[in-house]
Amino acid sequence: MKAPAANDSPAAMPSQNVRTVINFLLFVHFFSLGALLVLNHSSSELAQKLRRIPGYYLQVLFMDIDFDSGQPFRHRRYPMPEDPMAERDNPRDLPRGRRGRYHLTQGEVYDCAFFVEVEIPDPVYVQQRGGNYDGERRVVTLPELDISPKQRYLRYHTLAWEAARLNGQEDVDPILLGGIGGGVLREQNVPRNVPCRVRVWRMLSRTPEQVLHPNESVRDKWNKRAPAPDIGLEGTIFLDRNGQVQFSRSLPVNEVAPPPGSVAPSAEDAAPQSTPAAPPGV
Amino acid sequence: MSAQAQSKMPVRAQNAKTHGAESGTHDAAAPTLAAARPALGSDLTWAEQVGECWNRFWFTATDPVTLGWVRVLTGLLALYLQLTLAFDLGRFFGTEGYLPLRTSIDWYEWFIDTGGEPMLKYSYLSYLRTPGQLAAAHWIGMGILALFTAGIFTRVTSVLSLIIMLSYFHRAPMITSQVEPIIAMLLFYLCLGPAGAAVSVDTWLKERKLRADLKLKPEEALPVQPRWGATVVLRLIQIHVCAFYVMSFLAKVSGGGLGNVWLRGEAMWWVITEPDMPLVDFTWIARAPLLIDVWTFSVLLFEALFPLLVWNRLLRPIVLAVSVPMWILMALATGLTTYAAAMLIGSLAFVDPACLRSCWQCCRAKFAKADAQ
Structure with a gap:
């Protein structure tokens, strides 16, 4: 830094009063940040309260970032998993891991690519069948693999990651998956009361043995030697007669009760399709 | 009064005298204790020395050219983020999209005790209903960001830029990644200071007028x-x-799971074999496992040492120079280009203004020469 220029108003130091005010504001600001960051892993009552006091101020400025998850702090008490190993092995329990972003990876269940898939009736096939929504379906995958630039891909990637994390919570309604699925149905003009499968799956990183196969590179993203997709969550979704999204977790399509007055698909039409769609390019 | 005579006065009396002399002009220069009594450095109490250091650290005036470049690059990065968002406005923020307002409210209510409504009230996107309104607001926002980047009405456009970016972050935090908190941080701080005092259209116009007058x-x-x-x-x-570096380091070394992959030296392998994110194929590194260890521990070491060494004048250029290839490699390996760019922009705040000024003057001279020809 340069030395101060004497007797030059903007260059000279501010007056004592101004400095006092700025110092006070600096203290408040850094105390808020410090409380949030230093007490990141603490679960004590005092730490929770200390973190919550400046939490609102930092939330407004989008500075209340949990460096583990990369998402805003969850200010509620967070129960610790009973068995971290079982959690790792069971995708349904993934969200408790809360591992995410600034550490880039920990080699855990969340440190992989997540995708959301919605199976919708193929409009061409439906037209051929005279409006019958039975049978042939096509899969809408988010993020789309050919999306560019990378920043767009990253947003969908993050959304799918968050959907997976959120939907692993048994006690939480599938907030994001319902929103994403409903959006896809509306975007693709899928008629109301037509049940569709929606799922989150993950693609794990590969081992050196898998990568070192001849004529294979990381750019062959979906090559057959990559691990098979691992279904994290599956459910059925449809738009009711009011256009509202109805979601049922992990239930076969024919078990979803449509709202009264709606035209329910026959059991044959609504046969469950639990087999995950193959990743593109496989 | 001579310096020798001054040195015999009690410190508090000196201070009062200095302030008395300055009290007539509130906004005028208010020299600090040591500045007023240069010969008294050794007589200062411990607390006063700390105070002096504190004042020097925070309030010594500096050339705003560094701040100007931080503004330009932050503005460009924010513009890029907004440009890429333009493709998916309806999907992310539309009433019929993937994240309608109800979904965001539910997400907030589950995630944060404060509920969904309060935070969403701070986003003007929550009040836009039609695709036309969304598109208009988005492009107006991009226009304001462009003005901020160019340094036009910077005092106003810096605040507006912060509001614009925060509106997007608050409306859909579930699509934000590592870069958004850094952008929010940079924009917030740029609002507080004279971000348009250098490398800006505002300054250029002011200087042109001054040149004409003089x-x-x-x-x-x-x-x-x-x-x-x-x-x-x-x-x-x-x-x-520095806090970002410290917390990134702590987040890496505090991981659990099947043992910490960062401390085991495997982490960069997991990063480069992500099936979807890397920009460049680094998997050839599997043939030289030692390189994976070296890369992993280099990242850890860099993140641990940056916040310590960057404050040292001699080591600062080295640390900053190392940060450039480190973040470029990281961007290629992780695909997180904007995150790497944001960290480099943040690191630019450590660059000596004299260095940037000379580069800037050199560029301007070349432009002027080209214009003249």
Whole structure:
């Protein structure tokens, strides 16, 4: 830094009063940040309260970032998993891991690519069948693999990651998956009361043995030697007669009760399709 | 009064005398204790020395050119983020999209005790209903960001830029990644200081008028106007960037799971074999496992040492120079280009203004020469 220029108003130091005010504001600001960051892993009552006091101020400025998850702090008490190993092995329990972003990876269940898939009736096939929504379906995958630039891909990637994390919570309604699925149905003009499968799956990183196969590179993203997709969550979704999204977790399509007055698909039409769609390019 | 005579006065009396002399002009220069009594350095109490250091650290005026470049690059990055968002406005923010307002409210209510409504009220996107309104607001926002980047009405456009970016972040935090908190941090601090005092259209117009008034030749340089406000903002950015490094390091070393992959030296392998994110194929590194260890521990070491060494004048250029290839490699390996760019922009706050000023003057001279030809 340069030395101060004497007797030059903007260059000279501010007056004592101004400095006092700025110092006070600096203290408040850094105390808020410090409380949030230093007490990141603490679960004590005092730490929770200390973190919550400046939490609102930092939330407004989008500075209340949990460096583990990369998402805003969850200010509620967070129960610790009973068995971290079982959690790792069971995708349904993934969200408790809360591992995410600034550490880039920990080699855990969340440190992989997540995708959301919605199976919708193929409009061409439906037209051929005279409006019958039975049978042939096509899969809408988010993020789309050919999306560019990378920043767009990253947003969908993050959304799918968050959907997976959120939907692993048994006690939480599938907030994001319902929103994403409903959006896809509306975007693709899928008629109301037509049940569709929606799922989150993950693609794990590969081992050196898998990568070192001849004529294979990381750019062959979906090559057959990559691990098979691992279904994290599956459910059925449809738009009711009011256009509202109805979601049922992990239930076969024919078990979803449509709202009264709606035209329910026959059991044959609504046969469950639990087999995950193959990743593109496989 | 001679310096020797001054040195015999009690410190508090000296201070009062100094302030008395300055009290007539509230906004005038208010020299600090040591500045008023240069011969008294050794007589200062411990607390006063700390105070002096504190004042020097935060309030010594500095050339705002560094702040100007941080503004330009932050603005460009924010513009890029907004441009990429333009493709998916309806999907992310439309009433019929993937994240309608109800979904965001539910997400907030589950995630944060404060509920969904309060935070969403801070986003003007929550009040836009039609695709036309969304598109209009988005492009107006991009226009304001462009003005901020160029340094036009910077005092106003810096605040508006912060509001614009925060509106998007608050409306859909579930699509934000590592870069958004850094952008929010940079924009917030840039609002507080004279971000448009250098490398801006505002300054260019001001200088042109001044040159015309003083009848200066184009090759004659105007004196640099250091600002204490620039120092405060740069210090805030510097400290916050260091906090990012510290927390990134802690997040890496505190991981659990099947043992910490960072401490085991495997982490970069997991990163480069992500099936979807890497920009460049680094998997050839599997043939030299030692390189994986070296890369992993280098990242850890860099993140641990940056916040310590960057404050040392001698080591700072080395640390900053190392950070460039480190973040470029990281961007190629992880695909997180904007995150790497944001960290580099934050690190720019540590660069000596004199260095940037000379580069800037050199560029301007070349432009002027090209214009003349």
